[in-house]
Amino acid sequence: NAGVTQTPKFRVLKTGQSMTLLCAQDMNHEYMYWYRQDPGMGLRLIHYSVGEGTTAKGEVPDGYNVSRLKKQNFLLGLESAAPSQTSVYFCASSSWSPQETQYFGPGTRLLVL
């Protein structure tokens, strides 16, 4: 049972480049989330999804887009990376709400030069 997996683990981008982070869960969870973790700031919600085909903005959505075409996958896109997007990105899922246990992936470390 893999739980929540994220691809890639680490990436270096130049300013203006684009990339997609992939999150996959095998627990049949309805809710999925993308967070970013910055030093001294805890985790902040970027976007979330309450089911296949749905997405919604979180606390810090600017500069990111997401898609949930399949229930088990949640993609986070950066169309034009900026140094301010240097961070560690975590994907999480929960069965039906964030009040239930959220299961986190191992994270993707992104450096934008």
Place this chain on the structure above:
Amino acid sequence: GDSVTQMEGPVTLSEEAFLTINCTYTATGYPSLFWYVQYPGEGLQLLLKATKADDKGSNKGFEATYRKETTSFHLEKGSVQVSDSAVYFCALVYTGGFKTIFGAGTRLFVKA
């Protein structure tokens, strides 16, 4: 706005010492409260939670009590081990809400 404040780290303890990590929150309603733990190189894992005032969450020797009167959810453990070295996050979620508000995290180092 709603917020979670944790004591600044790092906290350094010797093995078998008593641990307290303070967490206070500001909220307009009655949220559920959580402690998550992040071990080096890993994602967060739920440690314990409490859904209403005076509830006590407990797991792996850790415990925390939801105190509405002091808006606090302090994490305690009677005897820490080296394996408890990690970053601990306090968090809140409203019933029916979609957003989890995390504290900044408190790093714990336990020396043998």
